[in-house]
Amino acid sequence: MSGSAPSFRGNKAALPSKPCKVCLRPMTWRKNWAKNWAEVKYCSDACRRGKAASHG
Template identity: 45%
Template sequence: MPTRRSTRPSVSAATGWSVPRRESRRPARPEKTCPACQRPFQWRKKWERDWEQVVYCSEACRRGRPRGSGPRASS
């Protein structure tokens, strides 16, 4: 029989008090808007050295392809 998940807030077994969720300690990542698709994209580790030169969110946007169109043959 599958177990059901509780919808109650998490409660410490020792004290009986509810435990608040810890907020993320990571700083917010820098963000840019892609000029091709107008979507926001965030900093990535692979762009660490040249974030200032990054303009597009993907290779497809850099090439000017619309989203969803790939090298498929149409019927």
Template identity: 50%
Template sequence: MKLKGVKKENLPEKVCPVCQRPFAWRKKWERNWNTVIYCSKKCGQAKRHLK
């Protein structure tokens, strides 16, 4: 996904299933944006503890 020159308000967003907050695309997720589920490591760990 090439997003060079895209304004911040036009970046793709997802909703975190743990905290229900929207989070936007980040450069570090450029190669695996399709597999990103949680907004942070904290939410990813919280989901594991809820099971």
């Protein structure tokens, strides 16, 4: 595990989170979302596909 970022010490509570637009579950920040975190709206591909069926 020596390849992990030096600033992250396993404290997931310190990471930002926001609710998914479809299922409203909290999404925690992920490294692969770092460049576009502001545009992330869905927690998964399933929620992205189900956005038309949502009633919100």
